[in-house]
Amino acid sequence: GAVVSQHPSRVICKSGTSVKIECRSLDFQATTMFWYRQFPKQSLMLMATSNEGSKATYEQGVEKDKFLINHASLTLSTLTVTSAHPEDSSFYICSARANTEAFFGQGTRLTVV
């Protein structure tokens, strides 16, 4: 199957700083990528849908100025958590669409201290 690589897998940052998470489709081009957030022992909540070359579509309740998404190429989407706070600590997972399937990255564990 198609491979989606997410980096970094773990990151610890200080409160008030920004963190960038990369999501790459390694062997296919993804016109659409998705960013999810997963709280401990809970399901994945869709944050935004990212389309190459256009602005991301954010789900209700997600702050677009805090979670900046850039989809500059057909193989790369980035999520930047700006001015991170401890409540932003979570597991972030990206997904890339390939034809009729979605393939997931390994996830990024963000801890804000």
Added chain:
Amino acid sequence: GDSVTQMEGPVTLSEEAFLTINCTYTATGYPSLFWYVQYPGEGLQLLLKATKADDKGSNKGFEATYRKETTSFHLEKGSVQVSDSAVYFCALRSWMDSSYKLIFGSGTRLLVRP
């Protein structure tokens, strides 16, 4: 709106036991249905899928049948192994949604003991 409901976990079984994880959905039209598995510290992997009523998805000994009459997509395996311990997510994709985004259930943790 569309939604997915899964049985709460954790589910604890002995090796070689029979597994059922219930999943029901609410959606308009004819959604596609999926089961994903998440191993500790990892992202999600597609386990199986079904795109129309009465389809049966199967993979690695797991099966699920798309039942439109009961709006269900229960996951089953005849004989679980310790290596099956993971969190299992039921998900749907709306037939009307051209973006192909997924709606997930809350996940069910499975623990298989030797």
